[in-house]
Structures are given as C-alpha cells and as structure tokens.
Amino acid sequence: MPRQRSLFDIIGPVMIGPSSSHTAGAARLGALARAIAGGTPRQARITLHGSFASTGRGHGTDRAIAAGLLGFAPDDERLPDALSIARESGVQIEFVTGDLGDAHPNTARLELVDAAGRSHLVQGSSLGGGDVVVTLLDDFPVELSGELPALVVVHHDQPGVVAAVTARLAADVINIASMQVSRERRGARALMLIETDEPVPDEVLAGIAAVDGVLEVRSVPAV
Amino acid sequence: MSYASFESLLAAAAEHGSLADAAVALECEETGTTPEQVLTRLSETLAVMEAAVERGLSEDLRSRSGLVGGDGRRLAGAAPRLAGEAFVAALARGLAGAEVNACMGRVVAAPTGGASGVLPAVLLTAAERLGASRDAVVRALAAAGAVGGVIAARATLSGAAGGCQAETGAAAAMAAAAVVELAGGTPAQAGHAAAFALQGLLGLVCDPVGGLVEVPCVARNATAVAVALAAVEMALAGLEFPIPLDEVVSAMGQVGRSLPPSLRETALGGLAATPTARALASKLDNGYRRARDEGE
Incomplete structure (x- = not known):
C-alpha cells in the first residue's frame, strides 16, 4: 500500500x-x-x-x-x-x-x-x-523515491569522504532526510545517495565536488 | 495522514462542525497549509472531475483496445424506462468518467484510476439535484477524502491487494458519505451511508479482461454509482446499518486478504478467465504484436 x-x-x-x-x-x-x-x-x-x-x-x-x-x-x-x-x-x-x-x-x-x-x-x-x-x-543498489530532492555523489571508498560531504551540507544548514552509502567493493568506487528537505544550491554542489575523493556530484530534483 | 478510524473522524467532526471541516483541519495540520489553500486545490481537483465527465458525455471515445467507449454518452441520450432521470444521469456520468480514464484521458484518481468515475458521478448529480453551491461541493470532496483515508488506514484502496471492493466499493462509500453531508445529513448518517454502500459491494473481485482497466471496470463504475445512490437514500431516510463503518471497513480488508490472487487484478480468474475474455485477450495480444512489428 x-x-x-x-x-x-x-x-x-x-x-x-x-x-x-x-x-x-x-x-x-x-x-x-x-x-x-x-x-x-x-x-x-x-x-x-x-x-x-x-x-x-x-x-x-x-x-x-x-x-x-x-x-x-x-x-x-x-x-x-x-x-x-x-x-x-x-x-x-x-x-x-x-x-x-x-x-x-x-x-x-x-x-x-x-x-x-x-x-x-x-x-x-x-x-x-x-x-x-x-x-x-x-551498478549501485539504492532506494530513491523522487519525493524529495536528492544528491548522487560518486566517490572513492576512502575514510573521511562521507563526513566531509555531510559537513559541507551541515555548514549550509541543509537538512538530510535520508542517506544511503554503497560501494562496488572495499577501496573501489562508492555511491552516496542523500535525500534533502530542500534543493541543494549550485555553490554547495561545487563545494561537494571539490571534496577530496569525490568523483562526481549530481543533483536529482524531486519529480 | 488520515483519521485512523471513522470513530475518530466523527469525534473531529463534532469538534470542527462537519466531516468536511474535520478533513480540512487535519490536512492543514499535517501539511502546514491554510484552509483556503486546501479548498482552492480541492476546487481545482473538482474542475478536473467536471471536465472528465463532460468529455466522456460529449466526445466519441474509444479505448485503444476497442473494448470500451461511448456507453456513457449512449446512456445519457436514452430516455429512462424505469428509474428517475437523476439516477440514470448519474449512471451515465459514472460510465463517462471511467471511459475517459480507460481512453487515457485526464482524471482524478479518487481513490484510484479504475474507480475514478464513481465519485464525480454521484457528487455532480447530487449537486445538480440539490442545487448545491460550488463551495458546498468542494467541501463534500473533502468529506469523501476523509472517508477514503479511513478505508486506506484500516483496509486498502488497491485492487491488487483487496479486489474491486477496495476500489469501486471504497469510491461508493466515499461518495455516499459525502453526498449525505451535502444533503444536510449528520456525520453519523454519512457513516451509515458509507457502511450501506460498502456492505453492498463487499467481496467484489478484481477480474479485468486482458488485465486492462476496461471490462468490467467501466460498467462497475456505473453499478457502484447505483449502490452509492441506494446508500444515500437509505441513510437520509434515517435507516441505520447495524455494523459500525469501522468494522465494515475492517471486514472489507479481511475479505480482500482472503481473496485468492487470481481474483486480485491478475486477470487469471472471474470474468477475465471466461472463454470470451480469453479470446478477447489473445486477440489484443496479436494486435499489439502486429502493431509492434509494423513499427508503431
């Protein structure tokens, strides 16, 4: 239901x-x-x-x-x-x-x-x-409903990336509604899927793209 | 979110004045909107319903499969033989709305696409008969939504989960309750109307021919309209259904869970499994295959 x-x-x-x-x-x-x-x-x-x-x-x-x-x-x-x-x-x-x-x-x-x-x-x-x-x-299993705007972050599976990305969002007072992390295998490519309560502004996206270990950032609007 | 029971909806109606007011109040509380915003959006929704019914009654519609279309218009143009004009007009509107849905037109899924003919037909016919203001009809839509919310919370609104009783049965219950309130009945009478409607369609299976929302879905929208109107007359005359609405709804959910999967939208049982339905379905498959091979 x-x-x-x-x-x-x-x-x-x-x-x-x-x-x-x-x-x-x-x-x-x-x-x-x-x-x-x-x-x-x-x-x-x-x-x-x-x-x-x-x-x-x-x-x-x-x-x-x-x-x-x-x-x-x-x-x-x-x-x-x-x-x-x-x-x-x-x-x-x-x-x-x-x-x-x-x-x-x-x-x-x-x-x-x-x-x-x-x-x-x-x-x-x-x-x-x-x-x-x-x-x-x-290649990544996710759970994305399209009810909320989301960020797709592809990154190297290395310590500190997740913390740096969420810190960047926190600095701009963007509330995270849900977050999923999955990886191909240990040390390989990983994917962060972050649903937020409001759309993420471009300058914050650029800030996340500049985080060490981040390969790609995409903003997926709610549909 | 919805009221979890009709009992809690009744209590809220006692506090706010009516089922409609209770529904609007909860919507405002849950979504942070104002009553004016909720009523404006309901009014826009009503306009989509009106346009769909109008389209079904005026255009020469045919579904892509060719199985349905044009029956609402045909019935509206026929002189009633036995029943009153309003009754037959409501049946025609029910068919028309469901046909627009089947023909890929714009409709309001209330509560679902397959049952989208019922509520507009009953509500618009009642509004015409009663000379109700547009504002009153908009509010009736809120009342219908509140009753539908209770059914969603206690049972289901999905044919795949509960059979057709969960779709056209729920739509008839929503429509009956809304129209009783529109006609000046009490919230308790509206509850009896919903119970009368739902008990009348209890156990109705979902058996779409070829898996399409066409046969028997379009006809069932009209028969559900008839059940809703019967429920309205009984409730407004002061008749009471002895089983409370909450228990009728729970029974509907229980019956739905007891239905074998073949009778829950899979097109494997009921009318869908008749020789004629199987022949129609295989003709459709061949038609689609031909269309695909020809590049459409």
Whole structure:
C-alpha cells in the first residue's frame, strides 16, 4: 500500500488514465530517470518486466515512460502521444520485454544515453498510487523515491569522504532526510545517495565536488 | 495522514462542525497549509472531475483496445424506462468518467484510476439535484477524502491487494458519505451511508479482461454509482446499518486478504478467465504484436 501523505493522495493524484501504477507511476519513473540523466536523453532502451511487460502496452506504460523521459508530468495531456513526440524530437526510444529476476512486478530497466553521450542505467518499480522507487543506479543498489530532492555523489571508498560531504551540507544548514552509502567493493568506487528537505544550491554542489575523493556530484530534483 | 478510524473522524467532526471541516483541519495540520489553500486545490481537483465527465458525455471515445467507449454518452441520450432521470444521469456520468480514464484521458484518481468515475458521478448529480453551491461541493470532496483515508488506514484502496471492493466499493462509500453531508445529513448518517454502500459491494473481485482497466471496470463504475445512490437514500431516510463503518471497513480488508490472487487484478480468474475474455485477450495480444512489428 502506498503511503497516504495527504487528502490529495485519496482525492488524487490528477493523472492521465488508466492506471495509477501502470501509467502515472510509469510516467514518474521516466521523469526520475530523466532527472538522474540530467535532462531528456537522446537514446533510451527500456526493458519492461512482469506486469509491466504483460499488460503495459494496454495501459500505455510505454507512452507514460516516454512522457516522463520527455519531461511531461503524469497529468500532461500529451502523454498518450509521447512516443510520436519523442520520435519527432529525435529521441530514440526502444522497448523490449524481459525477465529482471525477482524484481517487483511493475519494474522497468532504463538504459539511457544523455545529451553528452554518457550512459546511465536506472532500474525502478511502480508501487501503486503513483509511488515509485528507483532500486538500481548504474551498478549501485539504492532506494530513491523522487519525493524529495536528492544528491548522487560518486566517490572513492576512502575514510573521511562521507563526513566531509555531510559537513559541507551541515555548514549550509541543509537538512538530510535520508542517506544511503554503497560501494562496488572495499577501496573501489562508492555511491552516496542523500535525500534533502530542500534543493541543494549550485555553490554547495561545487563545494561537494571539490571534496577530496569525490568523483562526481549530481543533483536529482524531486519529480 | 488520515483519521485512523471513522470513530475518530466523527469525534473531529463534532469538534470542527462537519466531516468536511474535520478533513480540512487535519490536512492543514499535517501539511502546514491554510484552509483556503486546501479548498482552492480541492476546487481545482473538482474542475478536473467536471471536465472528465463532460468529455466522456460529449466526445466519441474509444479505448485503444476497442473494448470500451461511448456507453456513457449512449446512456445519457436514452430516455429512462424505469428509474428517475437523476439516477440514470448519474449512471451515465459514472460510465463517462471511467471511459475517459480507460481512453487515457485526464482524471482524478479518487481513490484510484479504475474507480475514478464513481465519485464525480454521484457528487455532480447530487449537486445538480440539490442545487448545491460550488463551495458546498468542494467541501463534500473533502468529506469523501476523509472517508477514503479511513478505508486506506484500516483496509486498502488497491485492487491488487483487496479486489474491486477496495476500489469501486471504497469510491461508493466515499461518495455516499459525502453526498449525505451535502444533503444536510449528520456525520453519523454519512457513516451509515458509507457502511450501506460498502456492505453492498463487499467481496467484489478484481477480474479485468486482458488485465486492462476496461471490462468490467467501466460498467462497475456505473453499478457502484447505483449502490452509492441506494446508500444515500437509505441513510437520509434515517435507516441505520447495524455494523459500525469501522468494522465494515475492517471486514472489507479481511475479505480482500482472503481473496485468492487470481481474483486480485491478475486477470487469471472471474470474468477475465471466461472463454470470451480469453479470446478477447489473445486477440489484443496479436494486435499489439502486429502493431509492434509494423513499427508503431
């Protein structure tokens, strides 16, 4: 059961039908992947798993994910035409069905190439009522809901990096709502996922990027 | 967050004046907004509902599968044979709203996309019959939300978790309670209306043909409207359902958990497993495969 945050989760959300999980949630998953890639990708290969694979087509799951990748909100009336809009704007989107193991039945795996030619892998699930969770970011297992702005920090797995990054946020009075740290293996690349109560200003991002051991910082807005 | 029980919602209504006021008060407290902001957003939400129903009644809609579309308009254009005009108008609106949802139109999931035809149909028809002000209808939406919140807290609003009783059943209960309050009934009467509606749809399974939110979902929006209207009439006449709403809701949750997975949105049982439904589903699959091979 999705979390009931407010009256407008019961009388809402406003969405393009037919399904809050297969359409509205799929659109949010696309939007979250777009936010992670830093904008509309130029290429996307999307694997639909489980119920997304079997009934997604009839629910417009493909159109909804494409709409999210294009930056359309789940209630944008262009959503049903998102595949042709993507084609016309030169965004290549390919859908395949596949088995992603014991993932949630409503799961999609998005392999994106951004405008700068960099690749991103985003895997996530639609949990019902429009709630989503990204569970895999490149090689790192995560749990990202898109409810709050987030920071993705890729860094060397070395002592002191996590403390330096959180100290930088504390210095600017940015409250951390949640934080996850995972690594490829000891001493290799690691990923910090930090959800914050407010968006993180650019100068703070630059400050974090300058921390010794940090390889890359990305800001992922709430969707 | 929602009121955890109808009993606590009733207590808050006694303090604030009505179910609607209790709902707005809790929303303000939980989200740090003002009553004016909440009512403005509810009014915008109501406008989306109105537009969806209007679209379903005026446009020639057809879902991509071709299974549904146009029935709301057809019913609205037919002269009632037995029931009153308001009743048939409400059924037509229920179909129309659900058809807009099935046809990838813009709707309010209240509480879900699949059941999005019920609340607008009952509420807009009641508002027309009662000559209610727009402000009163906006507040009724808050009352509906409060009752839906109780159902979410005590049971579920998801067809995958609880069957159709959790979607159209919850929508009918929300609509019935809201309309009783709109018509001048007491919060306690609104609770009886919700209980009458939910008991009438208790056990209803979720068995979508081909897994689509079309058959029987669109028709079930209309039949849930009928149940909601029956519940409103009984409650406003002073009838009381002997089992308190909180217990009816808990029973719905219990029944939902007892339903086998084949009857919870998986399209493996019920109407979805009939020979005709299977034939339709395989025709759809072939159509999609052909469309994909042709590059659409």
